[in-house]
Amino acid sequence: KAGVTQTPRYLIKTRGQQVTLSCSPISGHRSVSWYQQTPGQGLQFLFEYFSETQRNKGNFPGRFSGRQFSNSRSEMNVSTLELGDSALYLCASSLKGFDGYTFGSGTRLTVV
């Protein structure tokens, strides 16, 4: 079966711009979680969606937002980009949100 698909793979943006990242989960998985990975902070939880509802949100500013569609695909948006937003953004899907995660290949965002 197809894995978790994240697009785009690489992105370069300028400070102040906004960006939208996409994640298509494994077919049948209804939970999608997003994580930010940086060398200094490691893997940090952004948010989790299940059946279009955000169930948990991490400690990130309101510039970070997300949503999930009826087909379980999810998007996250970062507005007013800052240099510190440069990171690898990973999404993971699972059946229920607390069982085994499958991660996508990630989107590497560089803010210049």
Added chain:
Amino acid sequence: GIQVEQSPPDLILQEGANSTLRCNFSDSVNNLQWFHQNPWGQLINLFYIPSGTKQNGRLSATTVATERYSLLYISSSQTTDSGVYFCAGNSGGSNYKLTFGKGTLLTVNP
């Protein structure tokens, strides 16, 4: 939230050697998982192991939830095992956030 501590932070092995990676949790943990991140950044789920022992080829994992730790065993290591190994878990209930450790960087030399 729970704290996750992994040890050792770095490990260098010769091909064919065995190793044990450890993950300690500050509080009771649910839904414990082990991941391997390859040099290209891809995170691969190795085990979903909330308790007990599982084996998959040369890898096996044991979680003792009551004592708040988990172990990952790698036997007969290969150069392709190189990368960063993460453990992660959550506190259960309505908490769907996985907390990750800082990882163990494993280098297997030929």
